[in-house]
Amino acid sequence: MTYTLLIGQQSYSSWSLRAWLSCAPFGIPVTLEKIEIYGPSFHAEVAAFGGNRTVPVMRTPEGGILADSLAIAWHLTEAFPDRGLLPADPVERAEAMSIICEMHDGFADLRGNCQVNLRNAWAGFRPSDAVLADVARIETIWARALDRSGGPFLYGDFTLADAFYAPVATRLLTYVLPMSDMAQGYARAIVTQPDFVTWRNEGMKETQEIARYDKAPLERIPFPTFD
Numbered sequence: 001m002t003y004t005l006l007i008g009q010q011s012y013s014s015w016s017l018r019a020w021l022s023c024a025p026f027g028i029p030v031t032l033e034k035i036e037i038y039g040p041s042f043h044a045e046v047a048a049f050g051g052n053r054t055v056p057v058m059r060t061p062e063g064g065i066l067a068d069s070l071a072i073a074w075h076l077t078e079a080f081p082d083r084g085l086l087p088a089d090p091v092e093r094a095e096a097m098s099i100i101c102e103m104h105d106g107f108a109d110l111r112g113n114c115q116v117n118l119r120n121a122w123a124g125f126r127p128s129d130a131v132l133a134d135v136a137r138i139e140t141i142w143a144r145a146l147d148r149s150g151g152p153f154l155y156g157d158f159t160l161a162d163a164f165y166a167p168v169a170t171r172l173l174t175y176v177l178p179m180s181d182m183a184q185g186y187a188r189a190i191v192t193q194p195d196f197v198t199w200r201n202e203g204m205k206e207t208q209e210i211a212r213y214d215k216a217p218l219e220r221i222p223f224p225t226f227d
Contacts, residue, residue: 001061008037010203014116014167019056021163024195026083110134121174123219152189
């Protein structure tokens with residue numbers, strides 16, 4: 001039973017990354033099909049796969065279509081109840097589902113001003129008060145979970161909550177946003193997680209850069225790495 005996942009470029013498509021991290025760390029078999037986001041045939045290719053204008057789109061082994069990352073997450077939780085996609089503790093499970101939904105629907109200023117680019121980081125970005133307010137809320141969410149779990153991930157082991165906050169963590173790192181030592185440690189755990197590393201390495205093989213993700217005149221600096 002293998003799922004098929006339609007994704008965009010791995011260096012840029014944050015929602016595609018969330019879908020990948022909803023599968024790979026849990027041993028869920030998935031085959032990737034990649035298309036060019038913002039390319040001339042993007043919408044037609046998504047529609048041909050069964051989706052509606054955006055990626056990711058997942059096709060289940062039975063042929064069902066999941067055209068949203070949150071739908072993908074909830075489906076996989078039901079399909080693989082023994083894989084630990086959500087915390088086992090009922091209180092933590094409820095909290096995890098809540099913060100996943102908050103990420104899915106929120107942080108518009110951070111997401112709109114700090115687009116994901118896993119190829120490099122940027123020096124000199126000056127966050128607005130609205131972006132800093134998003135960062136403060138993210139810090140609150142992470143601190144609440146990590147204070148209880150002790151890390152390295154929000155609920156100890158990697159869960160869907162980490163899958164959904166992974167691109168958030170990369171934004172904080174690559175735009176050199178102010179964050180606590182706690183947040184820095186969590187972001188480090190995300191970008192060194194083996195399935196994230198695999199995803200980024202594949203993205204680095206992509207030869208085409210997307211112009212709208214260029215933050216010039218900001219200076220390009222290396223993507224953060226940790227020994």
